[in-house]
Amino acid sequence: MTAIALEVTHIAKQFGGLVALRDVSFRVREGEVMGLIGPNGAGKSTLFEIVSGNLTPSSGRVAFFGRDCTGDPAHLRRRAGLCRTFQKVRLFESMTVAENIAVSARQCVKPGLDWRVEVDAILRRLRLEPQADRMPAEITLADRKKVEIGRAVAGFCRVLMLDESLSGLTHEEAEEMIGEILALNHDTGITVIVVEHVLSVLAAMVKRLVVLNNATVIADGTPNEIAHDPVVIAAYLGTKASVLR
Ligand SMILES: Nc1ncnc2c1ncn2[C@@H]1O[C@H](COP(=O)(O)OP(=O)(O)O)[C@@H](O)[C@H]1O
Numbered sequence: 222m223t224a225i226a227l228e229v230t231h232i233a234k235q236f237g238g239l240v241a242l243r244d245v246s247f248r249v250r251e252g253e254v255m256g257l258i259g260p261n262g263a264g265k266s267t268l269f270e271i272v273s274g275n276l277t278p279s280s281g282r283v284a285f286f287g288r289d290c291t292g293d294p295a296h297l298r299r300r301a302g303l304c305r306t307f308q309k310v311r312l313f314e315s316m317t318v319a320e321n322i323a324v325s326a327r328q329c330v331k332p333g334l335d336w337r338v339e340v341d342a343i344l345r346r347l348r349l350e351p352q353a354d355r356m357p358a359e360i361t362l363a364d365r366k367k368v369e370i371g372r373a374v375a376g377f378c379r380v381l382m383l384d385e386s387l388s389g390l391t392h393e394e395a396e397e398m399i400g401e402i403l404a405l406n407h408d409t410g411i412t413v414i415v416v417e418h419v420l421s422v423l424a425a426m427v428k429r430l431v432v433l434n435n436a437t438v439i440a441d442g443t444p445n446e447i448a449h450d451p452v453v454i455a456a457y458l459g460t461k462a463s464v465l466r
């Protein structure tokens with residue numbers, strides 16, 4: 222039996238009178254690549270904030286490989302291998318690409334391992350070697366997003382949560398990014414949760430999708446099931462064709 226890497230159970234979050242998440246539950250199996258989709262404002266980023274420990278849920282729990290981590294601070298979750306990127310890329314603009322990854326590698330590398338070896342391995346894996354000595358302002362958005370992924374996985378990573386890593390990219394850049402993410406999953410076994418708001422981008426990439434709408438989970442299934450789900454179609458206010466586009 223494959224382990225459950227991540228389980229969120231009855232998560233709710235309110236910001237004053239605004240309900241950002243209501244009774245959200247799902248599981249992600251170890252090694253899975255799962256898509257989390259939903260229109261803007263559905264609550265996707267808020268869910269990532271709660272899972273990574275940057276926000277405390279109003280109620281509900283988060284379990285990481287069977288262990289309740291709801292009360293753990295973010296840096297302990299990161300050390301345990303629960304890793305994420307941010308929707309708005311956050312890099313140290315006064316440091317090179319390699320230095321940005323090094324900050325994270327130094328903090329998170331397992332005792333006894335050399336963080337410099339880790340930085341080189343990540344630069345190679347994400348094909349960022351030509352950009353290693355460049356400043357973030359000098360590289361493309363796609364490469365900036367890759368640096369963020371590099372920072373997220375540096376040291377030790379078991380679950381990687383990507384918040385709109387594909388958005389804003391050209392078709393070719395998105396295809397390349399999907400290839401890098403799937404290779405990372407295939408080669409290292411890292412479990413991946415990809416947040417996007419466009420279904421068609423994810424449909425070709427993942428075998429399973431969870432759909433968030435209006436603060437709650439409205440569907441959980443294969444991309445084909447999701448694309449034909451009347452509740453999902455209604456949520457996207459369109460026809461089957463417009464959901465898939
Ligand atoms: N820190 C916050 N304070 C108040 N409201 C917030 C905060 N963060 C998110 N929200 C609100 O919660 C809802 C969900 O936002 P978000 O999780 O960013 O959605 P998504 O990532 O799916 O676009 C939105 O209505 C947003 O305005």
Ligand SMILES: [Mg+2]
Pocket residue numbers: 265266267308
């Ligand atoms: Mg978001």
